[in-house]
Structures are given as C-alpha cells and as structure tokens.
Amino acid sequence: MTEPSWLTVSLRETRVLVERVLLLLGVPKGAVPAVRDLLVEAETLGLGALAFLDSRTRANWQAADLASDDDGRAVVEAHGMPAPYVAPALLDLGVALLREHGRARIEVRGLSAPHFLPVLPHAAAAYGARVEVTFGAGAPVLTVEDAVADGGSAHLARAVHDGMRVEAGLWWRLYHRSNDALTEDTPVSRRHAGATIDPDVTDPDVDVDYVGVSS
Structure with missing residues (x-):
C-alpha cells in the first residue's frame, strides 16, 4: 500500500515532536516551551515551522541583546539567530515596554528567517497587546499597542478540532529524529x-x- 502523501496530526502530537527536536538542536531548556509554542502556532498559520525544523542543524545559541532603549523605542541585535528563537523574547520586551510607555517600537537587526515574525500579532493577543510587523528596506520593525485580549485564536481552535495537515515524509523525518531526544532503552535506563x-x-x-x- 502506498504511504499517504499527507497526515492529519493533533496539536498535542505536534507540540511533543517540536519540543524534542528543539532539545536536539541545542535550544536551552528554559527557552524551549516558549519557542515550541511559537513554532506550533506558526505551523497552524501555514508559515512552515516544521519544514524550518527539518532544515536545521545544531547551532550555537546566542541570546538577542537590547542594543538601545529610549522611551519605548528599542533596537535589538539578534546576532543572526532565526526569528522563531528570538520572537518570544521580542514579545516579552514589547509587552514590557508597552506597559511602561504605553506604546513600543522595536527594530530587530541581524535576524534570520524573518518571515516567521507575522506569528507575533497572533501570539500577542493573549497578552492584551496588538503587534504590527513591517518590513522595509532595513531591519523589520515591531509596533506594539494595547488591545483587548480575545481569549483564543481561530487557527489554534481549528487545529484542536480538525488536526493539522502535514506532509507525511516531513512528519516522519522529524518523528524519527525526535526519538533521539529520548533516553536510550537499556537495562540501566529501565x-x-x-x-x-x-x-x-x-x-x-x-x-x-x-x-x-x-x-
């Protein structure tokens, strides 16, 4: 029987798989939950988060730095790190500046894979914030303002009820790779x-x- 080209997987299965792969990629354990949730949300939005993980090799993690901060206008240096690894910190910074200054503007320099930044407007809703992402000739810019929390997101609700459609070959590559994050089955581990x-x-x-x- 020919293997189907597509699979329908649950939100829970996707979270487990993404978390294991992030551990294999060397993402610090403290950062894994936030990066995992952002990547799962990005996948439900059709931004290709699983394909991103499939293409990654273990990289040296470097936290983004706050290069400047003046009255809610900040510049962040990402040191070439991909947006999925940096975005949770950008959201935290944006919400903090919003609460302090009533509005925030964050310019993000040295960021790779910036096409994942459009997940932030969706992720920000739970914090009562509204994020606008703009791409110009230079670095991407995030504008953060107050908004009423909507209590949920339609794309995540669809994933909960209907599952997520994932190309079968991609899913199984990541699945088998993610098993390497588990303890080896030996008499000692048992x-x-x-x-x-x-x-x-x-x-x-x-x-x-x-x-x-x-x-």
Missing part, C-alpha cells in the same frame, strides 16, 4: 521505571528488574 529487586547489582548488562524471575 531501572528507573520499576522496582529493583537487588540494588547491589551493578553490571550494566543485567536487567535487575528481571533478576531471579523465572518464566
């Missing part, structure tokens, strides 16, 4: 999942949960 009959057994090739058990 000791942490059940009772150890003889705690003095130290031979790593002996599965102590089965020592002395006859069939």
